Amino acid sequence: MTAITIAGALKRFGSGVAVDDVSLDIAEGEFVALLGPSGCGKTTLLRLIAGFETLSAGSICFGDRLVAGEGAHVPPEKRKVAIVFQSYALWPHMTVAENVGYALRVRGLGKAERRIKIGEALSAVELSGFEARRPADLSGGQRQRVALARCLAMDPAVILLDEPLANLDVHLRASMEETFRAFHERTGATMVYVTHDQAEAMAMADRIAVMEKGRILQVADPATLYDRPTSEGVARFVGNGRVVDCVILGPAGGDQSRVQLFGAESLVRASIGAQASGSGRLALKPERLAIGESGFAARVRKAVFKGSHTLYEIEPEAAPGLLLPLPSNERLAIGEVVRVSVRGGWLLPAGAGAAPLAEAA
Missing domain, CATH: 3.40.50.300 (P-loop containing nucleotide triphosphate hydrolases)
Incomplete structure (x- = not known):
């Protein structure tokens, strides 16, 4: 060795x-x-x-x-x-x-x-x-x-x-x-x-x-x-993640923060000493999103059957043009409006960088 x-x-x-x-x-x-x-x-x-x-x-x-x-x-x-x-x-x-x-x-x-x-x-x-x-x-x-x-x-x-x-x-x-x-x-x-x-x-x-x-x-x-990715490049590349804008409302105890995302309030995870308020960037993995009674409104745009579940693409009504992947066992119709809750997104450290992964020479 x-x-x-x-x-x-x-x-x-x-x-x-x-x-x-x-x-x-x-x-x-x-x-x-x-x-x-x-x-x-x-x-x-x-x-x-x-x-x-x-x-x-x-x-x-x-x-x-x-x-x-x-x-x-x-x-x-x-x-x-x-x-x-x-x-x-x-x-x-x-x-x-x-x-x-x-x-x-x-x-x-x-x-x-x-x-x-x-x-x-x-x-x-x-x-x-x-x-x-x-x-x-x-x-x-x-x-x-x-x-x-x-x-x-x-x-x-x-x-x-x-x-x-x-x-x-x-x-x-x-x-x-x-x-x-x-x-x-x-x-x-x-x-x-x-x-x-x-x-x-x-x-x-x-x-x-x-x-x-x-x-x-x-x-x-x-x-x-x-x-817990430390940059937007890692957040996007690993686990088919998405990085979206949010408003940080304040800490919620432990490693959690309150944020406003697409017009709805959510609890997300954050690093110790993370930004306390203001605009922020939130890393979302598909499995951190769930259909529910509360959360932000989104419209179903695409559905792909994966066997154990269906992978939907949803478009938040507050962010036209943005598509988010969401796995679910529920049967949803294309064009249907649903409520989506966030269960454990990750608030990126301030200055984490906005450039996505790209090829190098």
Whole structure:
């Protein structure tokens, strides 16, 4: 296990900045996800950690060892890093055992020692007995497990994963999420996982770093990130949230504040020391809205059946043109006017920023 310390990392490609003054501390054995839309810089940051890209400024340390920084660049093969790619990167002409043991053979390990390590690695990903098969004989999930076993056999200090589930179907992805969790628990390795899929990040990571335009907006555990975003970018990107204007009427005790939203008064959550009055910005998750007898008036504009519920889009009568998602088991007609109550919105800290997540160069 190895801790990773990234300090002021900057990466330029020509006149464009892909990673912009990023600092991040990853503890030994921690599973951290880099989350954001395409082009936000997350894969470039991963490649900087791996050593595939050189820093334009800043530094990266593995424990007390400087691997990238002013006057230093340790090549990937000397960083003791293993990488799992989206494309599996398996040799098609090699058997499973040969793929898993290839790096060990290159290192010069003897046949007997290689056999032991290959067997242990395949057992860890539940592929014992698959040694003689070739990648073409495996499912997508099995191929990804072979890639994991190859990492494990190398006994790496750090494991980097670049959108490894992107090519799998939805059912297989759910199964592989459990495989990754079990893999992390079994090995205790330090893992950095790149994804644009927030459900993946929430399901597996100890902490998530949300990125936008080459910068990290917030780093937190999944529950905190979902319930208490510190910026509008995070509030919008995580959990299909919406950010709306409100009027802060005053504190209501504990972590609650009274606000006026679309002409109706609501109780919402707020951080300690939050703004006491005046105009504010409120983060709303779909499940925080509910049809009721009280609340603001809204008109149903769209309905999509989701099986366990129907996802409606509602338009507050006090805010024409604004559409909010609202899941419900009730049957509502398009054009129907309903009352909507707010159950636990999050009042964003003052100065949280208004720019939504967008792609970076």
